[in-house]
Amino acid sequence: NLRKAFEEAEKNSPAIIFIDEIDAIAPKREKTNGEVERRVVSQLLTLMDGMKARSNVVVMAATNRPNSIDPALRRFGRFDREIDIGIPDPTGRLEILRIHTKNMKLDEDVDLERIAFETHGYVGSDIASLCSEAAMQQIREKMDLIDLEDETIDAEVLDSLAYALGVSNPSALRETAVEVPTVTWKDIGGLEKVKLELQETVQYPVEHPEKFVKFGMSPSKGVLFYGPPGCGKTLLAKAIANEYVFDKARAAAPCVMFFDELDSIAKARGSNLGDGGGAGDRVLNQILTEMDGMNAKKNVFIIGATNRPDQIDPALLRPGRLDQLIYIPLPDESSRLSILKATLRKSPVAKKVEERLDYLAKKTEGFSGADLTEICQPTMEEDEEDPVPEITMVHFEEAMKYARRSVSDSDIRRYEIFAQNLQQSRGFGLNFKFPEDSSEGPSTDAQNGGNAMDVTSTTFGRDADGDDDLYA
Numbered sequence: 001n002l003r004k005a006f007e008e009a010e011k012n013s014p015a016i017i018f019i020d021e022i023d024a025i026a027p028k029r030e031k032t033n034g035e036v037e038r039r040v041v042s043q044l045l046t047l048m049d050g051m052k053a054r055s056n057v058v059v060m061a062a063t064n065r066p067n068s069i070d071p072a073l074r075r076f077g078r079f080d081r082e083i084d085i086g087i088p089d090p091t092g093r094l095e096i097l098r099i100h101t102k103n104m105k106l107d108e109d110v111d112l113e114r115i116a117f118e119t120h121g122y123v124g125s126d127i128a129s130l131c132s133e134a135a136m137q138q139i140r141e142k143m144d145l146i147d148l149e150d151e152t153i154d155a156e157v158l159d160s161l162a163y164a165l166g167v168s169n170p171s172a173l174r175e176t177a178v179e180v181p182t183v184t185w186k187d188i189g190g191l192e193k194v195k196l197e198l199q200e201t202v203q204y205p206v207e208h209p210e211k212f213v214k215f216g217m218s219p220s221k222g223v224l225f226y227g228p229p230g231c232g233k234t235l236l237a238k239a240i241a242n243e244y245v246f247d248k249a250r251a252a253a254p255c256v257m258f259f260d261e262l263d264s265i266a267k268a269r270g271s272n273l274g275d276g277g278g279a280g281d282r283v284l285n286q287i288l289t290e291m292d293g294m295n296a297k298k299n300v301f302i303i304g305a306t307n308r309p310d311q312i313d314p315a316l317l318r319p320g321r322l323d324q325l326i327y328i329p330l331p332d333e334s335s336r337l338s339i340l341k342a343t344l345r346k347s348p349v350a351k352k353v354e355e356r357l358d359y360l361a362k363k364t365e366g367f368s369g370a371d372l373t374e375i376c377q378p379t380m381e382e383d384e385e386d387p388v389p390e391i392t393m394v395h396f397e398e399a400m401k402y403a404r405r406s407v408s409d410s411d412i413r414r415y416e417i418f419a420q421n422l423q424q425s426r427g428f429g430l431n432f433k434f435p436e437d438s439s440e441g442p443s444t445d446a447q448n449g450g451n452a453m454d455v456t457s458t459t460f461g462r463d464a465d466g467d468d469d470l471y472a
Contacts, residue, residue: 002040006047006057014056022061023068041070048078087123087170090116096124100131115161121170133164183238189342189369190335191232194326198223198236201324202256202301222291222302222321224262226309227328227415228407230370233305234260236328262304263311284313291321309418327419330368330412337361339369343376348390360396366405366412375399 009015019025026041051057061079063069073079088096094116101112119127185195201223205212225233237258259265266284291302304322306312316322331339340357364372375396 002043002047006051009057010051010055015058017057017059019059019061021063022073023063023065026070026073027068028070041072045072045078048073087121090120093119093122093127096127097131100128104131104135110161115165118165119170123170126168126170130161130164130168133168134161137163183235185239186345187342188232188235188239189337189339190331191236191328192335194236194328197326221300221323222304223324223326224309224312224317224322225303225305225326225328226418227307228330228368228411229307230368230406231328231330232369233307233328234258235369237303237305257300257302259302259304261306262316263306263308266304266313266316267311268313284316288315288321309422325422327415329415330366330407331372333361333365336364336367336372339372340376343373344391347376350390350392353391353393353396356393360400364403366407366409367403368405368407371403371406375403 005017009017025037026044027037029038029041032038048059051059059079066082074082094113097112097116119130122130188195225236227233237256237260265280266287267280302322304312304316309325317325337358340361344357364375367375376399
């Protein structure tokens with residue numbers, strides 16, 4: 001038991017007591033129903049407090065669930081030094097690979113540096129398992145050719161390691177359902193301006209990090225999509241996460257975290273009626289803490305989507321968090337045509353229909369992308385029941401009988417007013433220009449018709465008494 005272990009360590013000092021998986025014997029007492037667990041925690045606390053200062057006994061413990069340990073154990077004089085052993089970086093993975101392959105015969109095509117870059121998220125045991133699986137694959141392929149009396153077998157080749165990579169998963173991601181979206185930019189019709197802005201915000205820092213270093217800039221870490229439902233907010237997030245740039249720059253660990261319907265977990269604090277325990281506020285505080293704690297060197301990008309932007313807590317929209325707000329409007333006529341073409345591009349469509357899609361786009365003003373997809377969906381279903389080998393205008397005419405708008409005019413006005421108010425509150429579009437001649441005084445700006453802003457005499461952000469009113 002614990003007492004005997006401590007007594008034995010003191011007799012044989014200097015000594016180290018190592019407790020592995022300490023969370024199994026020292027869980028939080030308030031969350032445990034068993035009396036035995038509580039007594040074990042109390043005894044461990046007593047034994048650690050009773051150790052003599054010069055007994056030369058060091059107690060070490062390990063856990064992968066530090067938040068499950070009783071807080072009393074993490075106080076000064078007990079486990080007061082905590083060392084976080086994180087997931088190894090590419091250099092660390094390369095060293096681990098060299099250790100586990102030093103007794104393996106490797107072919108010339110095996111590039112350990114490349115494998116180290118491709119094993120993001122792998123810990124030491126994962127890399128050991130990877131090397132073992134690669135060796136087993138080599139044995140399977142050469143089983144019929146191996147001479148059992150020969151002490152050596154063929155060298156391990158890159159294909160075997162590639163196979164092992166395909167069948168193994170890093171421990172850090174085994175409890176997480178990692179989804180690789182299949183949506184691409186081609187699947188999203190319209191929204192060309194939004195696509196360009198999103199590519200510049202997310203892709204450019206990953207593809208050209210040296211440009212940001214050169215100018216001392218920190219790339220944006222978050223974007224919030226807002227707008228009417230069915231306008232492609234979720235599709236945009238999936239498309240940017242699926243871009244090829246993330247395969248190319250895997251060594252930099254680029255990752256997109258997408259929060260759909262963000263308003264459900266990030267409501268303005270104090271607005272969660274009926275939430276007596278403040279669970280909603282605690283979730284929001286945790287999100288804010290995690291976002292602020294992200295290392296600037298890690299290419300982790302956060303995208304949120306909502307159709308209730310007025311309910312989002314303002315703290316989440318401050319610089320360094322979701323500081324890029326992009327309005328996703330209803331598609332215009334050209335965008336509706338692009339959406340129809342993108343939706344039907346994999347379907348057999350009659351030539352006459354292709355020629356008249358512009359007319360359909362013109363007649364569906366106010367329809368969202370989801371509404372247009374819904375029009376095309378019954379058309380495809382009818383085509384499956386109808387022996388006609390292609391979709392004709394008759395199918396579309398039948399589908400239009402049941403077509404309806406999901407976003408009303410009042411909803412559109414509400415979103416446009418919110419976007420306008422947001423733009424004004426953030427000072428977007430301020431007509432600022434430097435004077436043409438730096439030697440000229442403030443009066444020059446007035447003579448130029450107010451085209452330039454007098455920085456020295458402006459009262460922007462101050463009241464009549466000169467007090468700072470920026471946050472009023």
